[in-house]
Amino acid sequence: MQKEQLEILLKDMSLREKIGQLVQIPGFMIGSGSVITGPALEMGFSEEDFYNAGATLSVFDFDQIKEIQDKFMEHQPHHIPLLFMGDIINGYRSVFPIPLAQGCSFDPELSGRLAAMSAKESAAAGLHVTFSPMVDVVRDARWGRVMESTGEDTYLNECFAKETVKGYQGSNLADAGSVAACVKHYAAYGAPEGGRDYNVVELSDRTLTDDYLPPYQAAVDAGVEMVMTSFNTLNRLPATGSKWLMRDLLRDTWGFSGMLISDWGAINELELHGVTKDGAESAYLAMKAGVDMDMCTPVYALNLQKLVEEGKIAEELIDEACMRVLTLKNKLGLFEDPYHHADQVKAEDVILSREHRELCLEAAEESCVLLKNKRDILPLAKEGLKIAFIGPYTEAHRLYGVWSMLGREEDTVSVKEGVEAIAQNNECTFSKGCRMLDPKYPLYEFHGRVEEEETDDEELLLDAMTKAKRADVCVMLLGEHPAHSGEGGSRGDIRIPKPQRKLLKEIAKVNPNIVTVLFHGRPLDIRGVDRRSKAVLAAWFPGIEGGNAVARLLFGESAPSGKLAMSFPYNVAQVPVHYDHFTTARAFNGDITNRFQSRYLDIPNDPLYPFGHGLTYTTFDYMSIEQSGDVVTCDSPVTVSVRIKNIGNRAGTEVVQLYIRDLKGSVVRPVKKLKGFERVTLEAGEEKTVTFTIDHEMLKFTTADMRFEAEPGEFYAYAGGSSRTERHVTFTFAG
Ligand code: BGC
Numbered sequence: 001m002q003k004e005q006l007e008i009l010l011k012d013m014s015l016r017e018k019i020g021q022l023v024q025i026p027g028f029m030i031g032s033g034s035v036i037t038g039p040a041l042e043m044g045f046s047e048e049d050f051y052n053a054g055a056t057l058s059v060f061d062f063d064q065i066k067e068i069q070d071k072f073m074e075h076q077p078h079h080i081p082l083l084f085m086g087d088i089i090n091g092y093r094s095v096f097p098i099p100l101a102q103g104c105s106f107d108p109e110l111s112g113r114l115a116a117m118s119a120k121e122s123a124a125a126g127l128h129v130t131f132s133p134m135v136d137v138v139r140d141a142r143w144g145r146v147m148e149s150t151g152e153d154t155y156l157n158e159c160f161a162k163e164t165v166k167g168y169q170g171s172n173l174a175d176a177g178s179v180a181a182c183v184k185h186y187a188a189y190g191a192p193e194g195g196r197d198y199n200v201v202e203l204s205d206r207t208l209t210d211d212y213l214p215p216y217q218a219a220v221d222a223g224v225e226m227v228m229t230s231f232n233t234l235n236r237l238p239a240t241g242s243k244w245l246m247r248d249l250l251r252d253t254w255g256f257s258g259m260l261i262s263d264w265g266a267i268n269e270l271e272l273h274g275v276t277k278d279g280a281e282s283a284y285l286a287m288k289a290g291v292d293m294d295m296c297t298p299v300y301a302l303n304l305q306k307l308v309e310e311g312k313i314a315e316e317l318i319d320e321a322c323m324r325v326l327t328l329k330n331k332l333g334l335f336e337d338p339y340h341h342a343d344q345v346k347a348e349d350v351i352l353s354r355e356h357r358e359l360c361l362e363a364a365e366e367s368c369v370l371l372k373n374k375r376d377i378l379p380l381a382k383e384g385l386k387i388a389f390i391g392p393y394t395e396a397h398r399l400y401g402v403w404s405m406l407g408r409e410e411d412t413v414s415v416k417e418g419v420e421a422i423a424q425n426n427e428c429t430f431s432k433g434c435r436m437l438d439p440k441y442p443l444y445e446f447h448g449r450v451e452e453e454e455t456d457d458e459e460l461l462l463d464a465m466t467k468a469k470r471a472d473v474c475v476m477l478l479g480e481h482p483a484h485s486g487e488g489g490s491r492g493d494i495r496i497p498k499p500q501r502k503l504l505k506e507i508a509k510v511n512p513n514i515v516t517v518l519f520h521g522r523p524l525d526i527r528g529v530d531r532r533s534k535a536v537l538a539a540w541f542p543g544i545e546g547g548n549a550v551a552r553l554l555f556g557e558s559a560p561s562g563k564l565a566m567s568f569p570y571n572v573a574q575v576p577v578h579y580d581h582f583t584t585a586r587a588f589n590g591d592i593t594n595r596f597q598s599r600y601l602d603i604p605n606d607p608l609y610p611f612g613h614g615l616t617y618t619t620f621d622y623m624s625i626e627q628s629g630d631v632v633t634c635d636s637p638v639t640v641s642v643r644i645k646n647i648g649n650r651a652g653t654e655v656v657q658l659y660i661r662d663l664k665g666s667v668v669r670p671v672k673k674l675k676g677f678e679r680v681t682l683e684a685g686e687e688k689t690v691t692f693t694i695d696h697e698m699l700k701f702t703t704a705d706m707r708f709e710a711e712p713g714e715f716y717a718y719a720g721g722s723s724r725t726e727r728h729v730t731f732t733f734a735g
Pocket of ligand 1: 057087131184263264487
């Protein structure tokens with residue numbers, strides 16, 4: 001449709017109809033035969049509002065989507081198609097690693113390909129919009145939603161934001177296989193106080209601007225079609241009612257012209273936050289602030305018309321919002337093809353295709369992080385070893401996180417299956433060893449309690465101990481339950497559950513050769529695991545090819561190459577912990593006799609494993625670091641070149657990282673900031689020079705007088721294989 005036709009359509013729509021476009025109804029409230037259900041009526045939706053809705057979410061069955069689309073279009077006075085939205089976070093049926101694991105690949109281009117694959121499957125099955133990527137910067141491992149982000153670093157999140165948006169949307173939204181991306185949660189949802197989900201966020205203007213906002217802006221720059229607000233208050237104002245965030249910054253400053261949707265029920269929650277007195281005030285505040293669509297509540301449906309009639313809200317505001325919804329539908333080509341090329345046969349063809357499974361495997365391998373590998377216990381020999389695989393994740397098929405609503409256990413390769421496929425010449429045994437969860441802490445998923453099979457704990461332990469005693473190596477497969485992370489998944493104790501800690505302790509008594517593989521949605525406190533294991537592999541929730549990926553990495557069919565996108569704290573008392581902290585006037589210098597320094601008396605300041613850390617099966621020597629010059633100006637950058645050599649005896653991949661430190665500023669500056677990275681694969685003995693360009697844009701920050709600029713002065717440029725690197729050159733910025 002041409003823009004003029006859209007305008008004609010808009011003019012012809014009644015106010016009620018236009019408001020309808022600003023309403024999203026939850027899929028579960030659409031009854032069979034696409035009729036309104038009791039819960040929708042109870043919530044306050046009338047039948048007219050219901051069929052006037054602009055969108056729905058979480059309907060995944062193609063036949064149902066088609067039936068709903070037909071029925072709603074028939075009822076809608078102008079036969080306007082619905083938008084079908086859903087949370088396809090890390091894959092549709094071809095489930096790949098959770099976003100935090102993807103962050104550890106330091107391979108945004110790979111995530112772009114994963115997003116494109118996810119879009120292809122989702123679109124073939126009838127979806128138009130995915131509520132992804134989440135680009136909230138996350139520094140507190142207690143918060144369960146860290147799993148949905150690509151980590152603690154601003155720049156890394158920016159890179160992933162751009163590539164995933166491009167991957168989902170392709171070059172033309174109307175094409176088959178494209179879906180609209182929705183970046184979330186705007187803004188700063190990743191910094192809830194105390195790591196407790198939905199809690200308040202208090203950030204200084206500088207921290208917000210320099211650290212938290214850039215990834216959302218990167219998504220906007222990449223052309224993201226939708227933005228979702230966040231549940232949290234930001235410096236006392238609910239984000240969903242913040243005109244400054246949405247109209248002033250997002251639209252006027254960043255130039256976002258797409259559609260803004262509230263998070264689930266967030267307009268309604270303005271009242272619960274205590275900033276509005278009823279639904280009418282909430283609708284008023286959100287509409288004025290710029291929220292186009294109300295997710296899953298009837299607040300807009302019930303209040304906007306009256307607000308317009310009373311002259312409190314100009315009809316032009318409704319028109320603008322409605323036009324944005326119609327524009328997205330038009331870009332998707334829904335007026336011509338309301339199913340957006342979806343069809344069941346095509347869906348069956350692409351979903352879980354061989355090509356897709358291979359990509360899931362590649363991603364799972366790249367996302368695992370080898371935290372430790374004492375005396376090169378890994379990789380394990382492929383023959384002649386007696387290996388006991390022990391732990392609740394040994395035969396588990398649920399290797400995907402809570403958001404993988406379409407993930408299926410029968411699609412997923414367990415570690416046991418992965419091992420059996422490649423290690424036939426070893427004597428492998430498998431045992432569960434213990435239950436996964438501590439029965440003292442009941443765990444609830446999105447739809448009810450997690451029920452664990454009843455087990456005889458003593459018998460499980462005995463079986464594992466017997467096998468462990470006879471084995472040369474024990475591979476422990478341990479971790480959190482998927483429901484421990486994700487929305488509503490905050491934890492105050494970020495260790496693996498108690499039965500598993502006990503199991504590891506017992507096994508360590510009879511066999512010192514322990515390799516631990518962890519499955520998890522957040523960085524954990526792994527002091528106990530670390531102490532008892534010679535090697536630790538962080539596998540996160542790796543997706544349907546997880547079992548194959550882990551087995552291949554353990555036996556050296558492939559080599560780990562991931563680096564932590566989020567620091568593993570020493571323990572929970574340290575969080576929030578991140579590598580780009582500020583320097584303090586009393587920074588700890590290691591002298592414990594001096595009490596008056598910034599330190600804990602009983603734990604270290606440094607995380608156990610920092611951002612950027614990750615080992616592989618070979619060693620890289622950083623031979624030299626050179627610079628093309630030592631003065632950066634506004635017109636002339638300098639380059640920093642690092643020469644690295646693979647000095648081990650097998651090929652390997654290193655993520656070479658560039659960090660910059662600004663030595664003096666008008667405000668305090670972080671000790672280091674990631675500004676570049678490159679994945680480099682080298683054969684044994686091979687060398688390569690990696691070159692980074694440093695320009696003045698990279699040196700900008702919010703200064704004492706709130707300007708975003710680079711200040712003249714001295715800088716260090718560090719290059720190395722983790723954020724702990726000390727190798728650097730010096731340069732100045734001359735202005
Ligand atoms: C979450 C969003 C999600 C939405 C729709 C909310 O509870 O915070 O991330 O996209 O639900 O499912």
